[in-house]
Structures are given as C-alpha cells and as structure tokens.
Amino acid sequence: MVSGAGPEIERLTALLSKLPGLGPRSARRASLALLKRKDQLLIPLTRAMQDAADRVETCRICGRLSTQNPCPTCTDPARDQTMICVVEEDSALWAMERVGAFTGTYHVLGGLLSALDGIRPEDLRLDGLVQRVRSGRVREIIMALPATVEGQTTAHYIADRLKSFDNQVEITFLARGVPVGGELDWLDDNTIAHALKSRR
C-alpha cells in the first residue's frame, strides 16, 4: 500500500487492518481518526494497549484473560465452584457475564475442534478441564458452545471424555429454541424443529 503517507502512518494502517472487522480502507480511516485526535484517542488508546500488554494474562485454572492469576472468578468464594460453564472464547464468557444470570465458574477452551482447520483436542485447553473434574469438586458442566457443527462436535467429544470418570458430574447443554423477540418467519428450520421438540 503506497499512499505517500510516510512509513510510520503506513505501518500503523497496515497493523490496524489486521484487526477483525477492519479492511484496508477502514484501517486508513482509523489511522486518520487516531492522528487527528491525538490527545483524546491515540495517546489514551496507546496507554490502554500498553497496560493490557503488560498486565493481562491467561488464568492458569480456567484460561480466561485477566490481570489476576488465578482470575477473580476462580477465587471468588461467592461463586459456585462446583459448576463449570465451558465456552469457546473469552467473548462468550463476557456475554454470559453481561447477562449476570450465571454464578458458577468458567473454562475457556480457546477454540473448537475442527477437522477442516486441523484443530485437534491437544490444541484446546482440555487437560485443565479434565484435571478440574478429576479433583472431585465439580458437580455440573454446562456446555455453552456455539450451535455449529464444530461447537457440537467439541461438546460431544468433551462429554465422552468426561464420562470415563467414575463420578457423578452432570453434563448439560444450553437449551435450543426461539430467541426472545425472535419471529418464526426469520428463523432457520433447524431452530424451529429444536424449539418444537423441546416444547414445554
């Protein structure tokens, strides 16, 4: 990308374009917005990124991103340490926390099994989960994985692997159905079929 903007601005733009959701054009707009609002945006964002780079780690118990290790969720006595909600990424964990309805702990896999992308069980944070279950304190594992082929393959692989332990861990799955506010007309057939089967 030769734009005559100078190597500093071009490097900034090239790196910004690697963020999800930003292409070359929106990366240029983002660069310009940063440079035009140096004090209000560029400098505070640089500081926030430096701070995150210095302080954010991966929790050694659940794998979530946090400035504490173990993270607050894994050490909070007010949270039910006998329940583990298994999620793909931190973004799913953040979504669960925004809802505020879950009071247990998490386990962040860091991906999903995928034959296509060559992601195997050893590429995920699975040993840690098995270890937590083996410790004997866990009573329920909630699979909060995406309703996709990869998500469901991963959930069933984990369920199979945990079944081999001779203990009373219950494995549950998030319910499938019509989203709140969802109109039937806009839903795919699979969701409607699921919702019908699980009617109550």
Add this chain to the structure above:
Amino acid sequence: MVSGAGPEIERLTALLSKLPGLGPRSARRASLALLKRKDQLLIPLTRAMQDAADRVETCRICGRLSTQNPCPTCTDPARDQTMICVVEEDSALWAMERVGAFTGTYHVLGGLLSALDGIRPEDLRLDGLVQRVRSGRVREIIMALPATVEGQTTAHYIADRLKSFDNQVEITFLARGVPVGGELDWLDDNTIAHALKSRR
C-alpha cells in the same frame, strides 16, 4: 458496558469502539484479537501508535500529517510548487498519491464548511492557503473536494475569496463524469447529467 472482563480490557474495548467503523461488538472482537495475539499484533501495534504519537505532526505549510515539518511534498524540488491541490483530509491526499498522477503540492483544509455542523471558514486551514497564494508563486489551484453540497460550497467559497487577489491564479475543479468501469444503470441522475454536459 459491564462484561466482567476487568477494567483494563473494558477500557481497551471502550477506546477501540471510538474508532470509525467499530461498534461495541466489533470493539470487543478487536480487543480479544489483540489480547490473543499479543506478540504478533498487540505489541507491534502499540509500538506503531506510540511512534506515530511521538513523531507525526501537521505540516506548517500544507497541513498534511507527516513526520517532517515542512513535509516532503512541500520541500521536494521535483514537485511543481506552483500547483496546489486542495483536499478535505489526508485520506483524500493519500488517494491522490496512490494514483501517482499528480506532481504538484497539496493543501489540507481539515474539514468542509457546514452550516449544519457549525463549521465556519475560520475552523478550516484557509489562512495558510490564502498566504500561499498571496506569495505569488502559485499558478493553479485544483479543487479536489467531495462532490457533495458541503464540498461544493467550500470550493466556491475558496474560489470567491481567492478571486479578490489581482493575480493570475487559475482555479480548476476535478471533472465530474462516469467512473471508469461504471455502468450507466448504476449511476445517479446527477452524475449522468454532468457527464453528458461535459462530453468531449
């Protein structure tokens, strides 16, 4: 935005969401992408931003962003210093430079006149342009402003203001017409009318 991600990640996400093209959801995805790719993305981007914050300035002659002041365009003897291309923002200048067909200099206004947004002549980099014209070295001013009401109002305001000087500065406008590869069927009526009127 309470997500239980911790104040560092939330501040990072909040600042990212101020970039053009990123909403709260894509800012969360960008945060996660940065934190998951610390060495490949977060740290290099932080450095590039720090570098830009430290070194990029506004050229005191033309107003463009550059690490040199005056910028290379304003001092390059290979560029025709008697021609000034007037643009709204650096992004338009970068687009012109990508094309590589213009060998003169620029003047970056930093905005457009807008009664709606309360942007008046004194909010733009106009005095510098007048001064450059007054110096007597300029032969042609090319208005490369957007083909919008604000762009055209600004262009005509500048043309009027420069007319008061009793010198032979020629003021030209970018041609309006059918974009290369553009099909008539997809063009608005105004563009077609312009292209017809300026046919050659």
